[in-house]
Structures are given as structure tokens and as C-alpha cells.
Amino acid sequence: MQKRKKQVIQIGATYIGTIVGAGFATGREIVEFFTIHGSAGFAGILISGFLFIFLGTKIMLLARKIGAETYESLNTYLFGDKFAASINLLMFVMLFGVTAVMLSGTGALFTEQLHLPFHAGILLTVLLCFIVMQRGMEGILWTNSVIVPIMILFSIIISVSMLFSPIEAPLIRTEDFTGSWRWMFSPFTYAAFNLTLAQAVLVPLSREAEDESIIRWGGFLGGLGLTFILLNSHFALYLVPQSVHYEIPVAEIISRLGIFVHLLFLLVVYGEIFTTLIGNLFGLVAPLKKSFKLSSNLILLLLMSGGYLISLFGYSSLLHYLYPLFGWVGLAYLLVITLKKDFK
Numbered sequence: 001m002q003k004r005k006k007q008v009i010q011i012g013a014t015y016i017g018t019i020v021g022a023g024f025a026t027g028r029e030i031v032e033f034f035t036i037h038g039s040a041g042f043a044g045i046l047i048s049g050f051l052f053i054f055l056g057t058k059i060m061l062l063a064r065k066i067g068a069e070t071y072e073s074l075n076t077y078l079f080g081d082k083f084a085a086s087i088n089l090l091m092f093v094m095l096f097g098v099t100a101v102m103l104s105g106t107g108a109l110f111t112e113q114l115h116l117p118f119h120a121g122i123l124l125t126v127l128l129c130f131i132v133m134q135r136g137m138e139g140i141l142w143t144n145s146v147i148v149p150i151m152i153l154f155s156i157i158i159s160v161s162m163l164f165s166p167i168e169a170p171l172i173r174t175e176d177f178t179g180s181w182r183w184m185f186s187p188f189t190y191a192a193f194n195l196t197l198a199q200a201v202l203v204p205l206s207r208e209a210e211d212e213s214i215i216r217w218g219g220f221l222g223g224l225g226l227t228f229i230l231l232n233s234h235f236a237l238y239l240v241p242q243s244v245h246y247e248i249p250v251a252e253i254i255s256r257l258g259i260f261v262h263l264l265f266l267l268v269v270y271g272e273i274f275t276t277l278i279g280n281l282f283g284l285v286a287p288l289k290k291s292f293k294l295s296s297n298l299i300l301l302l303l304m305s306g307g308y309l310i311s312l313f314g315y316s317s318l319l320h321y322l323y324p325l326f327g328w329v330g331l332a333y334l335l336v337i338t339l340k341k342d343f344k
């Protein structure tokens with residue numbers, strides 16, 4: 001029984017850690033998809049939460065059912081041999097693009113919050129990636145099991161701190177729902193973007209469970225945790241609208257709680273960026289190693305070098321343009337997963 005509970009928690013935590021990357025943990029991603037829509041963002045998050053629970057679990061169960069080891073195998077099953085190659089190439093580009101955003105996020109964290117050189121954050125991250133990636137999926141499971149519970153704790157701290165602050169804006173504003181219908185599309189593009197990329201980890205993760213019930217509970221726990229963190233972060237950002245102008249808006253809110261809490265939170269944010277980064281790298285290394293017969297470390301070096309060059313465009317700019325674009329692209333994947341009829 002204890003082993004089963006441990007597996008459920010590990011799957012749930014790894015699912016959360018895979019989704020909660022630079023944009024999510026810093027709040028920048030939440031601003032782009034939800035907070036810009038005001039109070040309608042709360043409804044959008046609930047829609048995304050349902051999609052995370054239902055479709056995230058479905059991806060893992062489907063991968064386990066067909067014995068898929070990588071996202072390439074799953075895409076071949078979903079789209080057929082004719083389209084799989086194009087889908088896998090697109091997946092690779094998306095994973096690589098987000099890897100660059102993750103690296104840029106570490107640089108922004110060091111620059112804006114710690115007043116340290118941009119390149120210091122990136123170089124430290126590259127070094128840690130090489131260390132953790134040597135342990136494969138075991139390293140990813142362990143990292144998420146440590147970082148994710150702390151992230152949830154800070155999410156609670158943020159919300160509680162807001163309850164003791166003067167609330168000037170009403171929590172629900174009718175004009176946010178009727179003024180524009182864009183808020184209705186955001187939860188779908190947001191879930192599509194994240195789930196499309198998350199399959200790089202969710203597919204091999206499905207093989208870590210003893211049976212399907214563990215995957216179902218792990219998927220439910222992970223999706224519920226994501227919804228909880230999203231709601232807490234959006235609640236804080238909605239009540240402190242001036243924070244949305246920062247590259248790391250959530251850190252600006254946390255800084256009000258004192259330097260020690262602020263520094264501890266920055267460490268957690270860095271950890272969350274890192275967990276998504278190694279998840280992406282895990283998904284990128286496998287197909288390249290299979291195709292080019294190169295060593296994992298050499299592939300890692302090439303990927304990190306390329307990601308570093310792209311990261312120089314700036315964290316906010318990369319996230320603002322790449323994430324919504326990838327979201328719309330991911331809708332096709334989300335639709336195929338949803339409509340797959342032979343899944344039980």
C-alpha cells in the first residue's frame with residue numbers, strides 16, 4: 001500500500017513539475033493566458049484544470065496501453081505513419097523553443113530578482129542539467145518529489161497573504177466575461193500547449209506505475225494540484241495588477257513578505273524552471289540519440305548551446321510570442337486525444 005501511495009504521489013508531482021515551468025512558476029505565463037482577462041481568468045483556469053485532469057491522465061493511460069516509450073511512438077499511434085513524422089518534428093521544435101524559454105527564465109531570475117549576471121543563471125542551470133540527466137527518469141522523479149510540495153506550500157502562502165491585504169477590486173466583474181470572448185479560448189490553448197509538450201515526460205512516466213489505477217490517481221492528483229496553484233497565483237496577480245509589468249510578477253508579490261521568504265521563493269521558482277527544463281531535455285535527447293547515434297552528453301551540449309543562443313532574445317519576448325503560438329498548434333493534438341474512440 002505504501003509503495004502504491006508513493007507511486008501516485010511521484011506521478012502527480014512529476015506531472016505538476018513538468019507543467020510548472022518558467023512561465024507558470026514566475027507568473028508570466030498565467031498573466032498571458034488568464035490574468036489579462038481579469039476575473040474571467042478564474043473560469044478559464046477551472047476549464048484548464050478539467051482538461052489537465054482528464055486529458056493528462058488519458059495520455060498516460062493510452063501510452064501504457066500501446067506500450068509507447070517516447071512521444072514519437074504515441075504520435076505514430078495517434079496520427080498514423082503518414083503524419084507522425086511531421087508531428088514529431090513540430091513537437092521537437094516546440095520542446096526546443098520552450099527549453100530556450102526555460103534557460104532565458106533562469107537568466108531573468110538572476111538579473112531581475114538577485115541582481116546577478118544573466119549568464120550566471122544560465123551557466124549554473126546547464127551544469128545542474130548535466131548532473132541530473134545522468135540519472136534519467138529517476139532523477140526527474142526525485143527532483144519533482146522534492147520541489148513540487150514546496151511550490152504548493154508557497155502557493156498557499158501567497159493566497160493567505162492576499163487575504164490580509166486590502167482588496168480594492170471586486171473578485172467577479174461582469175464586464176470581464178462579456179467585454180471579450182477571448183478568455184474562452186485561452187484555457188484550451190493553454191492546456192493544449194502544456195499537454196502537447198508534457199507528453200515528452202508523461203509517456204515514459206506511464207511505465208513507472210504498477211497498474212492503471214495508480215496512473216488514474218496520479219493524473220487526478222497532478223491535475224488538481226495544477227488547478228490549485230493556478231487559482232492561487234491568478235488570485236494574487238489579479239489583486240496586485242501592477243505586478244504584471246514585471247518579468248517575474250509572482251516574485252514581486254512575495255517580496256512584500258520579507259527578504260528571507262523572497263529568497264526562499266526564488267529558490268523554489270528556480271527549482272520549478274529546472275524541473276520543466278530537464279523534462280524537456282529528456283524528451284529531446286531520446287529521439288536525437290536514436291537518429292544520430294551520438295552520446296547523450298554531446299546531444300545535451302548541442303541542445304543547451306542552441307537554447308542559450310535563442311534565450312538571448314529575452315524571457316518576456318520569447319514567452320509572449322512562442323507560448324500562444326504553440327498553444328494554437330497544440331489544439332490539433334488535444335482534439336485528436338479527446339476524440340480517440342478506441343480508448344477505454
